[in-house]
Amino acid sequence: MATVRNALLGVKQRLRGQGNPTVAKIRRQRALRDRVWRGLPYIKVLLFTVGYLWLLVIPSSRLGQGTYIDENALQPGQVNTYWNWEEVHRADKILADLEQLRDRNATSDEIAQYAVTEFERYGIPARKQQYSFDAAGEIVNGTNAYAVMQSPRASGTEAIVISASWLSRTGEGDGTLNLRGVSTVLALAPYLKKYSLWAKDLIFVISDGYLDGMQAWVTTYHGETQPNLKAEPLSLRSGVIWTALNIDYPGHSFSHLGLFFEGLNGRLPNQDLLNSVSLISRYTVGVPVLVYDHIDPREDRNQPGLLPSWLPEPLKTNSDVQEYVTRARNVYRHMNYQARGAASGVHGLFHQFRIDAVTLFAVPATGPHGFHALGRILESSLRTCNNLLERLHASFFFYLLVAPGTFMKIGSYLPSVILVGTAMLFTGLGEWVHAGWTFATPAPLAGDEKNEKSASSQEIGGKWRRRSRPVLQPIVIMVLTHMLGALLFFLVNSSWFVSNVQINGPILAALFCSIPLVFTIVPPSPPSHAPAPSVLKAFNLCFASALVSITSVLNFSLAATMALFMGIPLTLATPSSLSSSSSVRIAKYAAYCALALGWLVICPEETRRAIWNWDVLRVWFAPFVCVVYVPLVLQAGLVCLLPS
């Protein structure tokens, strides 16, 4: 008993130290605070390094796991398919008709009328829908055709959409026609009508244009209005759309099936849908699956190599390196779509209404597959979607599809950005603490104070003193810069700007670089107070870090881009010391201005597309850049510029 008590006492003494426990506690707290404060620069560097390295290793072949079907009801590839040469023949005939329409430059209305006739010939009710967008100065007109096949077995409360747009997604809608995709849908409709097993309504949509037609149709279907859209109401209705398959078949034949899945504002479809389609394509029909249209150069010698030719041969033939590059290409393309909030195909428009959708892209090639394979893939995929008893919910909504059949879970890539965000947060908090202290040379009367100085606060010839930190002024500056960002967005979105981006871009950039110079008239704070730029830097970093970490949950790619553009630059912004000349300060400010507003000058085409995306598709990338990103970087510029 006594030994136990002694042991316990020993442990207690170890933990609490000798002597007065309160004193020991205070000592411990001080030591910890000291250690954290001294280690802060290293912690920051460590967090930044690990965060950025993590972003770099995402495509590594050592990471990622195989895809799998999570929803048991799906049962992909468990059915016999009956799509056969008869249907292929019908598709060929339709294709011939469509080519005639194309050759005589038929109007949208004629094409839609042809589709409606084709649907109605087999007793499927079909209608046309005319629409017009007034998008940033230009007017887009078109006509959609759609048909609703009532489910023979259920009340039609749920529906599946099978769609094809008139323009293919090739070159993000560069004008290539999707004739075979449209023929597939038109041939599929009468074929599917023969079966009585459908538990969902099937809606066939032939949308005009690339994205505009489907946007008009899908918003009208959901009863949403858009101020710049005039669209006929839909007279045929059906139930809630759960899934949508969009078919894109621009070439003569195809070799691989490419999956495009990014939706507006970075939303992704449930992974079960992708996995089902790719499983069916690979094992039921025998068509290899790709992420996007990226054919692996290791499989096809005609493809250009991904590695630069000057690399040493052993590195080029290393399988890990090759795998890394292949994956990196997929991740880069994914981030490009997701960060901009752009849809990678017509399917992306469905996501805004909580519909899981994917584009099946028949990668153009000289062979070996055609209507026969595509029809079977679609038939089997539709049967799988038909099996659903509830919306797709089981599998993942947040993932990175790094290779066909390999993906990364959110937990394995999210920490990269969160770590960068944390590093920014620590920098901001450190700056805040730093702003609260000043190193003062001892006052003449300090003689009798000498005894009270504790060892930690004593320095040669000086002493750390607390000083008060002005909070209101930096906050006002921040609020005003964000309001300035809102003004910038208003101007960028106006028809004046869009009419001539090349010239108006630099004008706006110059204007918005010079407006914040107004803040230089703010008088520097008295020496008893912390300088406003230090507090501004602290707040700027804390706010930016909060935005980076929170955006990462919604749109990882956007957050990663923000982490790249803001992480290091915002940290490097240092309040000017008294010695630095005004030219240095202005040069620093100009650098931040270039980072904040350079896009207005360098990429006018990108700007125009972002504005179009906002105007027509409500993608909030453009307002986000103007109202969030630009002001934050300008604030960092002001940190360097303002007199302290």
Added chain:
Amino acid sequence: MDSDPDFAFPALVAARLLLAFAPLPDALKYDQQLSSPLTSYSRLREGIYLFQHGIDPYSGGSFRHSPLLLSLFSTVLPLTPYTSALLWTAADAVAAWALVRIWRLRTGAKKTSRDRQIAALYLLNPYIFLPSLALSTSSLENMLCLLAIMFACRGRASASLLALAALLQLSLPSILLLAPVLLLNITRPVSRLALPQPLDAPLKQAVPLLAEFLGYTVLLTFASTLVCGNWAWVEKTWGASLTLPDLTPNPGLWWYFFTEMFDHFRPFFLMVFSVHLLIYVAPMCIKFQHDFLYAAFLLLGVLAVFKPYPTLSDPGLFLTMFSIFPEIYPYLRHPIVTALIHLHASLLLPLFNSLWLRQGTGNANFFYASTLVFGMGNGAALLDAIWAGLRIAIGELKDGFEIAQE
């Protein structure tokens, strides 16, 4: 700062009126963070409709407002888009005015340069004006609460107790404020945080006040019963705070817990959660017996964190009330951490709510996680307020000294 609040205050109210009449999306009225089942405007309208058509609104499960609101809005003040926008803005204006009055009574000054800031902090606090734009009746509760405290500070006991009794009719958990408001009536609201001393006012004076409060409560309760013609309203309104029948998500901590609960544990945990609220009253009132206004402020913080059906205006009221205690600012331990947690929470709450319910890519756990962050932010603010309120009594420290908490 020019000291002319007479001009600033109307300008602020006018700005709020403009906001109230601005074309805002209707979805705001159905937002779960801005109005709870007990304060929702659409439910109030439904109840009034049923009431006017001779159907007992308390026979269903959707209407949970007090019969007093029912009678008020079905007779004297019909709710139209215009009257309700005006009325809710007016409620906030009165509340802001009451807060400014409390501040003046606390400092003993007629007019101070801080008046404007305090009014602006109340009227422009997004946690307060967003629920008000959504026409959540929590704005009316906030007004009654501040009126009760303001009258208590002025020593107008009857008005104060009447306001508190009316507040109790609207929301049962506000009973927590009874003790500090009663005691505030018999003491003075000036700041004595820095010089704590034992309570010198005779406690016996509080007994008739308590009786008066009970009288008002009984009166209002019978008035409510008269309006309805039966007692069904008690279970639907007060009972809802105790039995949590409606598990619509809200920014509080109760709903998720009780969606996950097995039914046979429900009564026990309901009791624990409800009693847990009450245990704070005595310690707060004893520890801050020199300053009951501060005790009331802390109890509002407790309500903001642990109330069964909170909306954003409950934490909003608590956070705004920080503005009338500037003496504690130098003693706050981690204001920036609290502010950052609130920044994160206020971005996460709407984001995760829409990920779950609009985009469909998230689920209930996402939103619950964000309410936990929010609760942590409010809890941090509350703890820091308690710490600073006690710490201020020790005053500035000389170099080399430290405060230790035993």
